[in-house]
Amino acid sequence: MLYKQNKFFLFLFFLLLSGSLLSQKGAKISGNLQTNGNFFFRDSLIGAFNTPQYDHQLFGAETWLNLNYNYKGFDAGVRFDMFNNSNALTPLGSYTDEGIGRWFVSKKIQKLEVMGGYIYDQIGSGIIYRAYEERGLLIDQALKGVRLTYDLTDDWRVKGFTGRQKRQFDEQTSVIKGGAIEGFFALGDSLKPVTFAPSFGVVNRTLSDDLVQGLVSTIATTYTPVDSLGVKYNTFAFSLSNTMTYGPISWYVEGAYKTPEAIFDPLAVRTNKARDSEGNPILSLGKFVFEPGSVLYSSLSYAKKKFAVTVEGKRTENFVLRATPFLRLEKLNDGLINFLPPMQRVNTYRLLARYNAATQEIGELAYQVDARYRASKKLSFNVNYSDIKDLDNVQLYREIFTEVQYKKRRKFQLLGGVQLQTYNQDRFEAKPGVPNVETITPYFEYLHKFSRKKSLRIEGQYMITGEDDKGDKHDYGDWAFALAEFSMAPHWTFTVSDMYNAGPGKNSPVGDDGNKLALHYPRFDVFYTIKNNRFSLSYIKQVEGVVCSGGICRLEPAFHGVRMTVNSNF
Amino acid sequence: MKNISFLLVISALALFSCNEIMPTIPPLSDGSTEPVPIDTVFRKVLLEEFTGVGCVQCPGGSATIENLLLSFPNNLVAISIHTGNFARERNWHPDQKYDFRTTDGDNLTSSIFGGEPFAYPSASVNREKTNTNTFFRVENEWAVVVEDEIKTPAAAAINITHSFDETSRELGIDLEIIPLEIVPADVRVTVIITENNIIDYQKDVNAPGDGWVQDYKHKHVLRDIVTAFDGDIISPNGLTPSTTEELSFSATIPNEWDANNCDIIAFIHRNTADSREVLQAEEAHILD
Numbered sequence: 001m002l003y004k005q006n007k008f009f010l011f012l013f014f015l016l017l018s019g020s021l022l023s024q025k026g027a028k029i030s031g032n033l034q035t036n037g038n039f040f041f042r043d044s045l046i047g048a049f050n051t052p053q054y055d056h057q058l059f060g061a062e063t064w065l066n067l068n069y070n071y072k073g074f075d076a077g078v079r080f081d082m083f084n085n086s087n088a089l090t091p092l093g094s095y096t097d098e099g100i101g102r103w104f105v106s107k108k109i110q111k112l113e114v115m116g117g118y119i120y121d122q123i124g125s126g127i128i129y130r131a132y133e134e135r136g137l138l139i140d141q142a143l144k145g146v147r148l149t150y151d152l153t154d155d156w157r158v159k160g161f162t163g164r165q166k167r168q169f170d171e172q173t174s175v176i177k178g179g180a181i182e183g184f185f186a187l188g189d190s191l192k193p194v195t196f197a198p199s200f201g202v203v204n205r206t207l208s209d210d211l212v213q214g215l216v217s218t219i220a221t222t223y224t225p226v227d228s229l230g231v232k233y234n235t236f237a238f239s240l241s242n243t244m245t246y247g248p249i250s251w252y253v254e255g256a257y258k259t260p261e262a263i264f265d266p267l268a269v270r271t272n273k274a275r276d277s278e279g280n281p282i283l284s285l286g287k288f289v290f291e292p293g294s295v296l297y298s299s300l301s302y303a304k305k306k307f308a309v310t311v312e313g314k315r316t317e318n319f320v321l322r323a324t325p326f327l328r329l330e331k332l333n334d335g336l337i338n339f340l341p342p343m344q345r346v347n348t349y350r351l352l353a354r355y356n357a358a359t360q361e362i363g364e365l366a367y368q369v370d371a372r373y374r375a376s377k378k379l380s381f382n383v384n385y386s387d388i389k390d391l392d393n394v395q396l397y398r399e400i401f402t403e404v405q406y407k408k409r410r411k412f413q414l415l416g417g418v419q420l421q422t423y424n425q426d427r428f429e430a431k432p433g434v435p436n437v438e439t440i441t442p443y444f445e446y447l448h449k450f451s452r453k454k455s456l457r458i459e460g461q462y463m464i465t466g467e468d469d470k471g472d473k474h475d476y477g478d479w480a481f482a483l484a485e486f487s488m489a490p491h492w493t494f495t496v497s498d499m500y501n502a503g504p505g506k507n508s509p510v511g512d513d514g515n516k517l518a519l520h521y522p523r524f525d526v527f528y529t530i531k532n533n534r535f536s537l538s539y540i541k542q543v544e545g546v547v548c549s550g551g552i553c554r555l556e557p558a559f560h561g562v563r564m565t566v567n568s569n570f
Numbered sequence: 571m572k573n574i575s576f577l578l579v580i581s582a583l584a585l586f587s588c589n590e591i592m593p594t595i596p597p598l599s600d601g602s603t604e605p606v607p608i609d610t611v612f613r614k615v616l617l618e619e620f621t622g623v624g625c626v627q628c629p630g631g632s633a634t635i636e637n638l639l640l641s642f643p644n645n646l647v648a649i650s651i652h653t654g655n656f657a658r659e660r661n662w663h664p665d666q667k668y669d670f671r672t673t674d675g676d677n678l679t680s681s682i683f684g685g686e687p688f689a690y691p692s693a694s695v696n697r698e699k700t701n702t703n704t705f706f707r708v709e710n711e712w713a714v715v716v717e718d719e720i721k722t723p724a725a726a727a728i729n730i731t732h733s734f735d736e737t738s739r740e741l742g743i744d745l746e747i748i749p750l751e752i753v754p755a756d757v758r759v760t761v762i763i764t765e766n767n768i769i770d771y772q773k774d775v776n777a778p779g780d781g782w783v784q785d786y787k788h789k790h791v792l793r794d795i796v797t798a799f800d801g802d803i804i805s806p807n808g809l810t811p812s813t814t815e816e817l818s819f820s821a822t823i824p825n826e827w828d829a830n831n832c833d834i835i836a837f838i839h840r841n842t843a844d845s846r847e848v849l850q851a852e853e854a855h856i857l858d
Contacts, residue, residue, distance in 0.1 A: 051685050222637040224599070272633040286627070434780075
């Protein structure tokens, strides 16, 4: 059925392209290609083994080929997706499939816009609804359905949508519907107005009979009376948000509420039917609970001339909003209908980004302050502080980040700083009893411009980790990282880097002699860009890690191999 | 004004829609009362759990298996396969007594299930694939799949008779496979020995301190696969209801295993490119 459907839309799309529409003046065709290929080199020392790719498949690839057609308010698009022995969907598994990953048609008819197919969209900041694609994590949660948008006035519009969430080349069985009204108005002095951009949204998710039967069956067969709970087909989520701006001040606030439903709480204590040797019920963590949810999120910014500051805060309680109540092992983000904004600074340097605070759907109280000051055209400063606790005041994450940047125009740019982190490995990676990982990471980046076309960028970072009671360094211990990148614009970029486990920690690999190994994880990249095409070839040796969420842990395996990518726009 | 009216209308619609008839959940049992047996008692379902001593969430998974065994005492057979990341030595307690991993278990995982699970605890139920072409299922999915599988009529019956010499520790196993419907080739039988109640370290997210439980009771531990790990072919032509298949196997139970706690598990299953479905399972204690 799916195959026939795909064939039909391909036929329809190419009919449109090859027919009279192409001959229309003003018609535009655009597209892009992204393809990745991985050659896997087995390396048992770093844990790059025991997966189909390392053992016998040896190669895996992913490709997305997107074509869009636009003519006088009529838009259509189709995307071919292909996965061959890919580990992108499930890091330890192998995924092979291909087909039409997305198609859509859209037409604006006066004030009404009609769209059908696979739709990416969001309400507000996404707290109650966000249908999006994130290829790095192989998240593609488009809504397969219909959306109507109507312009009430120039500044106010309303939209409604319904459909089912995409799941690879299939759909989730639950049905999603929702709507929002968004607008804009200004008050006060027309030269210095106070502007408002309010939005109100509603989303409803109706579970399928199979999913509800699954919940009933799970509760009836594995739960005891003390953990009894109700099950509902429907949940509703409402959000009210507004962005107010006045001169240099911008204030965003969003409140969301979700009606009670059965959600999985990985920290709730379950009383089992099974009993221990003394006849007491065995207790374990993780069970379905019937709870309402709420989120309050706000962001206040001030930016004027040399100084900018942003303060963000968020409180989350039981805001699990998914197309299915059952988590899938192979895809922890499966079925997410919404997106809860993270409260951690987005770090890009390799070691600074090693420990990340996953958003906690069950409970989180977090805030973040980011301040920037530009002392002169050459010198600027950035300080960031973030703090995340659960609703029982347990510290989950804390980061202090500082950066000083000095620029000498057309000559060089130097930046450096230090990052301090506290990371609750027990909670984020479900490793009970392990102490919080404490890190201090000084870093620098130097960019030297030899000429308009040639430049050299050098990065250096050193992560110092704390020690536990036994004197072992936390997690993998201390790391050193160095990178050199030579660019010859506009075509070539060469990068060489090494991540070195300088002071092995508790979880570092152990050698035959029983000692912790101080391993190197080198990487070499070559990028070639010509007009709209970009090619890359990389040799990569990458350390493994464990990522946990919702009581489910997933091994992010080590990688050793060669990666090729091609990106093209036309 | 028009906008506010619209907002009120959609809010009212949403609130009206909030009313629904909630599904009925049958009375729950605390495990102390006998569960109501299912009418179709004939089908026995095989649950193969993937676990490891360093897996902090696995005791929760183990408790769920025990809950299910209490709910379906005549229709469920469980095997715990210690394999993959959390079963590796680097994740053991320094004073760990036993290595629960087996070559058979590793072969089974890599060849039959296509590699290690993505996360733990996970389990396969009757080796039925999910709609994303994997065998691994999350813990809160097990109950519904087990119940669904139990309701499916069995394709065959398995009778296990066995003998065990406590001195030589020789175990003889005789299987009688009675097909109830036509099962085309390739159909195989696998015979497994499991051991219950082995006391050793296990990491547990619910345990105080460093999370290690010293005297954890490991259950349904895969000890040995008596047949080939991917099963022995029962008949090259498949099964037909008119023909009863009789097969014999033997094994020696090592002294380190407590025969009082060992079980024989036999199951018949498909082994084609499209299906590895378990058609029927049966279990017997070595010492009754």
